[in-house]
Amino acid sequence: MNTETGTYDVSPVVSVPELGKDHKYHVFISYSSGDSVWVSNLIHILEKTFPTVKICFHERDFVPGKTIIDNMIECIQSSQKTVMVLSPDFVRSRWCLFEANLSLFQDCITHKDIVPIMLKPCQLPLHLCHLTYLETDDEQFFHKLSQVLFSNNDQVAHSLIHYQSSLLYSGKTLLTLTAVNEESESWQPGVFSSTPVPDSLRAVVDNPQTYKQAIEIINDVRPPTSCIRFTACRVIICVFCVLLTMFGIVLSAAIGITSQYIQVCPRVLLALPLGIAAAICVPTIFIKTVCWNKQKAKTIIQAMKKKACQANLLLNNSSLLVGTSSKSQLFFVYVKLSDCKKTFQTVFGCVLSKNMWEKSISTYSSDYACCLAKKHFPFNSTEPPGHLKDGICFCQYVAAQMKND
Numbered sequence: 001m002n003t004e005t006g007t008y009d010v011s012p013v014v015s016v017p018e019l020g021k022d023h024k025y026h027v028f029i030s031y032s033s034g035d036s037v038w039v040s041n042l043i044h045i046l047e048k049t050f051p052t053v054k055i056c057f058h059e060r061d062f063v064p065g066k067t068i069i070d071n072m073i074e075c076i077q078s079s080q081k082t083v084m085v086l087s088p089d090f091v092r093s094r095w096c097l098f099e100a101n102l103s104l105f106q107d108c109i110t111h112k113d114i115v116p117i118m119l120k121p122c123q124l125p126l127h128l129c130h131l132t133y134l135e136t137d138d139e140q141f142f143h144k145l146s147q148v149l150f151s152n153n154d155q156v157a158h159s160l161i162h163y164q165s166s167l168l169y170s171g172k173t174l175l176t177l178t179a180v181n182e183e184s185e186s187w188q189p190g191v192f193s194s195t196p197v198p199d200s201l202r203a204v205v206d207n208p209q210t211y212k213q214a215i216e217i218i219n220d221v222r223p224p225t226s227c228i229r230f231t232a233c234r235v236i237i238c239v240f241c242v243l244l245t246m247f248g249i250v251l252s253a254a255i256g257i258t259s260q261y262i263q264v265c266p267r268v269l270l271a272l273p274l275g276i277a278a279a280i281c282v283p284t285i286f287i288k289t290v291c292w293n294k295q296k297a298k299t300i301i302q303a304m305k306k307k308a309c310q311a312n313l314l315l316n317n318s319s320l321l322v323g324t325s326s327k328s329q330l331f332f333v334y335v336k337l338s339d340c341k342k343t344f345q346t347v348f349g350c351v352l353s354k355n356m357w358e359k360s361i362s363t364y365s366s367d368y369a370c371c372l373a374k375k376h377f378p379f380n381s382t383e384p385p386g387h388l389k390d391g392i393c394f395c396q397y398v399a400a401q402m403k404n405d
C-alpha cells in the first residue's frame with residue numbers, strides 16, 4: 001500500500017470497465033454492520049484507487065421503506081459483481097436471512113458473480129461451501145480483489161488468481177454419508193447413493209464420474225448367501241445342536257454306568273468318543289450359529305474397508321479420501337497428499353514409490369480417513385512435524401502402522 005496517497009499499487013492492466021445498460025453499479029458489497037469500519041476503509045481505498053468505480057452498499061444505497069431482502073436483491077441485480085465480507089457477524093445476521101429466503105436468493109445468486117472475502121474465520125452454511133474466497137491477510141489481496149472485480153468471468157478463469165478454496169484445509173471432514181439402507185440387518189453391506197455428487201464435495205470432485213465409480217466400488221460388497229442369515233434356519237440348527245449334545249452326554253453317561261457291570265465290548269469303544277466329540281463340537285457350532293450376525297457384520301465391515309481403500313486409489317488424485325468403520329457410514333476427508341507422495345519418492349526411489357504408494361493407499365487409507373474424521377489416532381505423533389497441520393499425515397500414519405504390523 002502506498003501510505004502517502006492512501007491507495008494500493010495495482011497492476012496497470014486493471015481498469016474499471018464501463019457499466020452495461022442493466023447495471024447501475026460495478027460492485028455491491030454485502031457485509032454485517034459489525035464489520036463496517038473495515039468495509040468503509042475498503043470502499044474508501046477502492047474509490048480513491050479507481051475514481052470511476054460505482055460501489056453500492058446498504059448504508060448509502062438501500063431504499064428506505066423496502067424490506068432488506070428486496071433491497072439486497074435489487075442491489076445484487078443492478079451490480080456487476082457482489083462482494084460478501086464474511087465474518088462470524090455476517091454469518092449470524094445475513095445467512096439467517098439468506099437461508100430463510102433461499103428460494104428467492106438462489107436464482108439471484110447463481111446468475112451473479114459472487115466474490116467472497118474472508119475477513120474473520122467463520123463457518124459457512126453447507127450450500128455455500130463450494131464458493132472460493134479471498135483472504136484479507138494475503139499480501140496480494142487488493143491486487144487480486146481488483147483483478148476479480150474488474151474482469152469478466154472468462155478473464156478471471158484464465159487469470160493467475162488463485163482463490164483460497166472456501167474453508168478447505170487439509171484434514172477437513174467434508175461429508176459423512178449415510179447408507180440408503182441404514183435400517184437393514186447388521187450383516188447387510190451398506191449401499192450408498194452414487195449420484196449426484198453431494199454439495200459439500202463439489203469443490204473437490206471435478207469429475208462426477210470418478211465419484212460415481214468410487215461409490216460403485218464400495219457398493220460392490222456382496223451380501224452373504226448362506227441360509228444361516230434366516231433366523232428360522234438358525235433356530236432349527238440350534239435346537240438340533242442342543243438335542244445332539246444332550247444325546248451325546250446321556251449316551252456317554254449310560255455307557256459309563258453299564259460298563260461297570262458289563263464287560264467292555266467294541267460297541268462301547270465306538271460310542272464313547274462319539275459322545276465326547278458331540279459334547280465338544282456341537283456346542284461350538286451352537287455358539288457360532290447364535291453369534292453369526294455379529295461375525296458376519298464384522299466381515300462385511302472389513303470387506304467394505306477394503307473397497308473404500310480401492311475407491312481411494314481413484315479419489316486420492318482429487319485430494320479426497322473415503323473411510324468407513326461401520327457398514328452404514330462413509331467419511332469423506334479432504335487431505336492434501338502431494339507432500340506425503342514426495343516423501344514416498346525420497347524413501348523408496350522413483351520406481352518403487354508408485355507401487356508402495358498404491359499399496360499404502362489400498363491398505364491404510366480407509367482407516368486413516370476414519371482417524372482424521374474422528375480426530376483420533378491410535379498413537380501420538382512423536383516424529384518431527386509431518387505434512388499435516390495439527391495432525392498426523394498419511395506418510396507418518398503408514399510408517400507407524402507398518403512398524404506395528
Ligand SMILES: [Zn+2]
Nearest residue numbers: 340387393395
Ligand atoms: Zn506426510
